[in-house]
Amino acid sequence: MTHPPARVLITGGQGQVGRALARLLGRTPHEAPGPRELDVTESGTVDAAIGRFAPDVVVHAAALTDTARCEREPELAHRVNAAGAENVARACAAAGARLVAISTNEVFDGERRAPYGEDDATHPLNAYGESKAAGERLVAAAHPGAMIVRTSWVYGAGGANFVAKALAAARSGGPLRMVTDEVASPTCADDLAAAILALVNARAAGGVYHLANDGEASRHEWACEILRLAGIGARVDATTTAELRAAGYAGPRKPPYSALANERARALGVTLRPWREALAAYLQRTRVAADG
Numbered sequence: 165m166t167h168p169p170a171r172v173l174i175t176g177g178q179g180q181v182g183r184a185l186a187r188l189l190g191r192t193p194h195e196a197p198g199p200r201e202l203d204v205t206e207s208g209t210v211d212a213a214i215g216r217f218a219p220d221v222v223v224h225a226a227a228l229t230d231t232a233r234c235e236r237e238p239e240l241a242h243r244v245n246a247a248g249a250e251n252v253a254r255a256c257a258a259a260g261a262r263l264v265a266i267s268t269n270e271v272f273d274g275e276r277r278a279p280y281g282e283d284d285a286t287h288p289l290n291a292y293g294e295s296k297a298a299g300e301r302l303v304a305a306a307h308p309g310a311m312i313v314r315t316s317w318v319y320g321a322g323g324a325n326f327v328a329k330a331l332a333a334a335r336s337g338g339p340l341r342m343v344t345d346e347v348a349s350p351t352c353a354d355d356l357a358a359a360i361l362a363l364v365n366a367r368a369a370g371g372v373y374h375l376a377n378d379g380e381a382s383r384h385e386w387a388c389e390i391l392r393l394a395g396i397g398a399r400v401d402a403t404t405t406a407e408l409r410a411a412g413y414a415g416p417r418k419p420p421y422s423a424l425a426n427e428r429a430r431a432l433g434v435t436l437r438p439w440r441e442a443l444a445a446y447l448q449r450t451r452v453a454a455d456g
């Protein structure tokens with residue numbers, strides 16, 4: 165990072181992406197409040213926090229990311245992921261702060277079989293995706309200069325993410341059962357954080373950007389690669405969404421294919437490495453941290 169922005173406020177500062185950003189910013193003046201210090205559903209609190217800290221850039225990483233809970237509580241999902249994002253966007257516009265608002269691959273329905281570009285039509289299949297797509301629209305209306313960054317299948321240190329769950333399940337004996345018909349782009353939170361700051365430093369214009377590690381994988385391929393890299397010999401059985409549903413799984417509908425093409429960022433020279441490379445580096449770092 166050559167020219168870090170002078171002052172950065174991160175909402176959702178204790179989440180996977182928030183923590184990765186805060187780590188990367190290091191000594192650059194920044195604040196990374198969690199939901200207790202800065203609840204994005206409270207517009208007065210948001211205005212006050214942004215007014216007090218006077219950030220040059222806000223990265224809005226706070227969200228209700230539990231998709232099953234969003235399905236059960238769609239009003240809460242809307243309050244946090246749509247109205248909350250709008251609160252942040254309005255406050256940034258009023259304070260003259262730049263904004264990066266994080267969104268998701270789950271705004272797409274997954275009918276394509278080639279990576280989604282930034283201009284592809286959104287059509288969410290679940291309440292989480294609905295709330296995030298509404299958030300995108302509200303952010304763009306309240307702050308036309310905002311960058312809306314869609315990413316996918318994020319894992320980072322300390323998060324209750326797919327990588328941690330697959331490792332825990334395999335270590336407790338396995339076998340794992342993973343679907344082959346849900347495909348997206350696994351993305352390391354540290355790589356995403358670096359790419360977000362690179363976009364900020366490039367003074368990218370407002371609009372939608374996709375930032376995901378390069379390439380795509382099914383849940384089954386992803387789990388196999390996690391265990392291979394971690395040196396764990398547990399079996400990973402392949403299944404399908406239809407088989408899981410027939411066996412009683414009742415979770416939210418997911419896009420069958422939602423890999424992202426980072427077209428706009430690449431045009432600005434901001435690229436992310438292939439997902440396998442990022443995963444190998446992440447597992448190596450976390451192993452070193454655990455051993456150290």
Ligand SMILES: NC(=O)c1ccc[n+]([C@@H]2O[C@H](COP(=O)([O-])OP(=O)(O)OC[C@H]3O[C@@H](n4cnc5c(N)ncnc54)[C@H](OP(=O)(O)O)[C@@H]3O)[C@@H](O)[C@H]2O)c1
Nearest residue numbers: 176178179180181199203204226227229266268315317318
């Ligand atoms: N995780 C993924 O696979 C994924 C994929 C695509 C896009 N994204 C997007 O990437 C962004 C960051 O996600 P993440 O992976 O870092 O998720 P995360 O680890 O769940 O972090 C989100 C943070 O937001 C906080 N939060 C929830 N409600 C809040 C509120 N009302 N006010 C303030 N903070 C609140 C959460 O706190 P609590 O935990 O205490 O509730 C959590 O610390 C989100 O916009 C998400 O939609 C994530």
